[in-house]
Amino acid sequence: MKQQSLLNQSTTVQSILDWLHTFGKSSDTGNTRLLYSNDWMNAQNALFDQFQQSSLTPYFDDVGNLFGRVEGMNRNHKEAILVGSHIDTVIDGGKYDGVYGIAAAWIAVKELLEQHGRPLHTIEVASLCEEEGSRFPLTFWGSGNITNKHKQIVSTEIFDHEDVSLYSAMIEKGFGLGRYPQPYRGDLSHFLEVHIEQGSVLEQDHQDIGIVQSIVGQRRYTIVVNGKSDHAGTTPMNRRVDAMESAASLMTSFTQFARRLDDDLVSTVGKIEAKPNTPNVICHQVTFSLDVRHPSVTTLDLYEQEMNTLIAQLEREKRVNIHVNRWTNVQPVNMDDSLVELAYKESERLNYQTKIMHSGAGHDAQIFGTHCKTSLLFVPSKDGISHSPKEFTAEHHLRAGVNVLKSMIYTLAYEKRSSYHDELPLS
Amino acid sequence: MKQQSLLNQSTTVQSILDWLHTFGKSSDTGNTRLLYSNDWMNAQNALFDQFQQSSLTPYFDDVGNLFGRVEGMNRNHKEAILVGSHIDTVIDGGKYDGVYGIAAAWIAVKELLEQHGRPLHTIEVASLCEEEGSRFPLTFWGSGNITNKHKQIVSTEIFDHEDVSLYSAMIEKGFGLGRYPQPYRGDLSHFLEVHIEQGSVLEQDHQDIGIVQSIVGQRRYTIVVNGKSDHAGTTPMNRRVDAMESAASLMTSFTQFARRLDDDLVSTVGKIEAKPNTPNVICHQVTFSLDVRHPSVTTLDLYEQEMNTLIAQLEREKRVNIHVNRWTNVQPVNMDDSLVELAYKESERLNYQTKIMHSGAGHDAQIFGTHCKTSLLFVPSKDGISHSPKEFTAEHHLRAGVNVLKSMIYTLAYEKRSSYHDELPLS
Numbered sequence: 001m002k003q004q005s006l007l008n009q010s011t012t013v014q015s016i017l018d019w020l021h022t023f024g025k026s027s028d029t030g031n032t033r034l035l036y037s038n039d040w041m042n043a044q045n046a047l048f049d050q051f052q053q054s055s056l057t058p059y060f061d062d063v064g065n066l067f068g069r070v071e072g073m074n075r076n077h078k079e080a081i082l083v084g085s086h087i088d089t090v091i092d093g094g095k096y097d098g099v100y101g102i103a104a105a106w107i108a109v110k111e112l113l114e115q116h117g118r119p120l121h122t123i124e125v126a127s128l129c130e131e132e133g134s135r136f137p138l139t140f141w142g143s144g145n146i147t148n149k150h151k152q153i154v155s156t157e158i159f160d161h162e163d164v165s166l167y168s169a170m171i172e173k174g175f176g177l178g179r180y181p182q183p184y185r186g187d188l189s190h191f192l193e194v195h196i197e198q199g200s201v202l203e204q205d206h207q208d209i210g211i212v213q214s215i216v217g218q219r220r221y222t223i224v225v226n227g228k229s230d231h232a233g234t235t236p237m238n239r240r241v242d243a244m245e246s247a248a249s250l251m252t253s254f255t256q257f258a259r260r261l262d263d264d265l266v267s268t269v270g271k272i273e274a275k276p277n278t279p280n281v282i283c284h285q286v287t288f289s290l291d292v293r294h295p296s297v298t299t300l301d302l303y304e305q306e307m308n309t310l311i312a313q314l315e316r317e318k319r320v321n322i323h324v325n326r327w328t329n330v331q332p333v334n335m336d337d338s339l340v341e342l343a344y345k346e347s348e349r350l351n352y353q354t355k356i357m358h359s360g361a362g363h364d365a366q367i368f369g370t371h372c373k374t375s376l377l378f379v380p381s382k383d384g385i386s387h388s389p390k391e392f393t394a395e396h397h398l399r400a401g402v403n404v405l406k407s408m409i410y411t412l413a414y415e416k417r418s419s420y421h422d423e424l425p426l427s
Numbered sequence: 428m429k430q431q432s433l434l435n436q437s438t439t440v441q442s443i444l445d446w447l448h449t450f451g452k453s454s455d456t457g458n459t460r461l462l463y464s465n466d467w468m469n470a471q472n473a474l475f476d477q478f479q480q481s482s483l484t485p486y487f488d489d490v491g492n493l494f495g496r497v498e499g500m501n502r503n504h505k506e507a508i509l510v511g512s513h514i515d516t517v518i519d520g521g522k523y524d525g526v527y528g529i530a531a532a533w534i535a536v537k538e539l540l541e542q543h544g545r546p547l548h549t550i551e552v553a554s555l556c557e558e559e560g561s562r563f564p565l566t567f568w569g570s571g572n573i574t575n576k577h578k579q580i581v582s583t584e585i586f587d588h589e590d591v592s593l594y595s596a597m598i599e600k601g602f603g604l605g606r607y608p609q610p611y612r613g614d615l616s617h618f619l620e621v622h623i624e625q626g627s628v629l630e631q632d633h634q635d636i637g638i639v640q641s642i643v644g645q646r647r648y649t650i651v652v653n654g655k656s657d658h659a660g661t662t663p664m665n666r667r668v669d670a671m672e673s674a675a676s677l678m679t680s681f682t683q684f685a686r687r688l689d690d691d692l693v694s695t696v697g698k699i700e701a702k703p704n705t706p707n708v709i710c711h712q713v714t715f716s717l718d719v720r721h722p723s724v725t726t727l728d729l730y731e732q733e734m735n736t737l738i739a740q741l742e743r744e745k746r747v748n749i750h751v752n753r754w755t756n757v758q759p760v761n762m763d764d765s766l767v768e769l770a771y772k773e774s775e776r777l778n779y780q781t782k783i784m785h786s787g788a789g790h791d792a793q794i795f796g797t798h799c800k801t802s803l804l805f806v807p808s809k810d811g812i813s814h815s816p817k818e819f820t821a822e823h824h825l826r827a828g829v830n831v832l833k834s835m836i837y838t839l840a841y842e843k844r845s846s847y848h849d850e851l852p853l854s
Contacts, residue, residue, distance in 0.1 A: 199661025216660065220706055230811065232695035232718045233643065233787030234626025237686050244696045245682050251675035259664050268659035269671045270706045272699055272713075279647055279697045279716035286699075289706035291659045360660030384657060 005053035007110050013398035016103040017095050026092045030389030033089045034135040036064065036169040043087055047127050054110045056125055061183040063145045064129040064175045070109060072122040072413065079189035081412050083109065083405065084126030086142055086364055090134045094391025096196045100398065102127045104194045108406035119413035131364050135160045143367035145183035190412060191368035194377040194401040196393050198361045200384030208352035208400045210378030211343045214295040215359040215366045217332035219304065221290040223250065226321040229276065229284035240282055244274060246320045247286035253310045254290060261303060265294045266360060295332045295358045333366045338420050339375035346407035352400050375408065377401055432480035434537050440825035443530040444522045453519045457816030460516045461562035463491065463596040470514055474554050481537045483552055488610040490572045491556040491602045497536060499549040499840065506616035508839050510536065510832065511553030513569055513791055517561045521818025523623045527825065529554045531621045535833035546840035558791050562587045570794035572610035617839060618795035621804040621828040623820050625788045627811030635779035635827045637805030638770045642786045642793045643720040644727050644759035650677065653748040656703065656711035667709055671701060673747045674713035680737045681717060688730060692721045693787060722759045722785045760793045765847050766802035773834035779827050802835065804828055
């Protein structure tokens, strides 16, 4: 059956998202589309067909990333501009996360083709195979393969909850067998991504567009406070080594310091476990998580130093023993300055309320950020909700993202002398 | 088979405890002897026989409390002096808790009979049926029935973990059917109990005997802090309503205030639960327990007032909603002053290092304390360990408790004019 193009004059961004929602619908507004699942495959195949209907040449790479390519007229310029986001969702996620970036790229490129014909430079719309880490214990499988950051990963040694290996899930869908081009791309000049904010800064500040200057560095710690279990009634306060008392004191100090050090610093204790966890027994052990994020390594280092000072002080004062394990240390990634400038100029020109900000959450742009010139745009998200069927962004905001993206792509791909290319060999 | 008396010249307190340990042995030094279990029944029956061998007239009451009675010579004086403790244990408890008080009473009375013959006043050694609440969700079943404090309890409506009702467990062992005297005792002049400390104050202070002046009042609270779940990376600190941050701050304030208010006040957060309890999500709810104990109601009231002030302040400052449920409010109970004086005098006369203290744990003496003149003595407990197979008290300390108890019983039951009786009708 010949597919009809979904894109026409009256197509809204929301209607594209509603269509993509039909692949792996988990509820009225919820989606579960895990890497290499049938729903995921159906979505990628349907997009493949739709790209074809929109004059984009579709192709997969060997891990299942899908591209819709528009060949640039300038044949001497081999580099491509990649625009898009990821097709996978978390379990029972929303209708916007990931797919909005694909829909926005597709609509923008389709409209540019209709209004301006073929571009000078090659553009590809990307539906990246995986970002969320919801099926296998790894994230950014799509962008990580394109940028070679996942080359150490052995796909036969990674398993989902049902003990299916990443490798066998991949070959079951026809990938990983060399039938498609290898995913690594040395030919990318730019990566552009638009995403819902996953926070409520834009909404609360009444902004239309957020331009990300950097994606925060992220450190996660597990802190174990060891004290001594004792009877809660018969042990005087001055003879206790109460792990909970010390843990509470640390949590309080950590938060106070975070609030004082820098407005952009966030510090969160989200998880706690006490032993033996009984009302009338003094805890001998309290374990808690600490998640700290900031766009600068220096600030993260300062925070960590103070953390260690506070811990050493408490160990002396309270006779507890405290163990710190830093199990995540993601470096901050800056977006390309010239693209921040371009995005800001275009957004202002289109009369959008525009805010330059950082991203506290990870996105594919974080992986591309050290590989090619990368830009990340945000649109507001109602109540900052994400990874939930309650995700919602109004059409005018979805469209604002498309419009800024479209203007940026136009500048990069259509303008003969664009200052946003380092070298532009003219034909 | 005619039973042999266990008590002879060379009997140590420890040997009696080792013998009782054979009933419901859970490990080399551990004991599980739950109310109305076979092990419990065997222990009570064996004690029944042993009391008989020791010239104590044994009898059960209708809930299974066992008494070994020595009739006083003064027939006009109807009141009895009760000395003892409880026979039941927690699950995998130690060899000392409860039974030491029975063994000490039995040895003391046996020796008094041998050395001084029949007393003026009636003495009963008591092996109370239950104190721990380890099988059924209630405590002090023995002393509570003797003092009528459990008269509201309907034994058919209380069940153990295997859905056996207190009533059917009781009748299975022949109690609760009116075959034995009703447990209420209006004829008690005194209750004397000796117990291991269940704390390490005596050990650390190198004391032989602790004389309890009061058993602390105990309030237990469940505190629920309600905030708002948000993304740990994308929600700036000044926009969060972080339940964990507020809970940590409260826990810290509560402890600091407790340490400042009164040296005898203890305040413990032993249990905590966070929701959703994930490292990268701000908690929307944190629930924690608070256990507060002090010998004076005024101090407990002051603590509670400050607690509520701190909570109200935090609710205003942090926009959290905090719910407090006080689910336990046990009143402090004073031991009899004249008996504190007697115990102190006898302990000093016997050259023991003697400390007057309060009890942070509950004991049968707490129930008797508002029913008749009551005394509670402590002996040191190694490392303050209790309710564990690791419980240990050395023989010289076990014997010290027996000696002080024996001197007290002598004064109360043998001396013609004892100032420790309010009225002593002479024969």
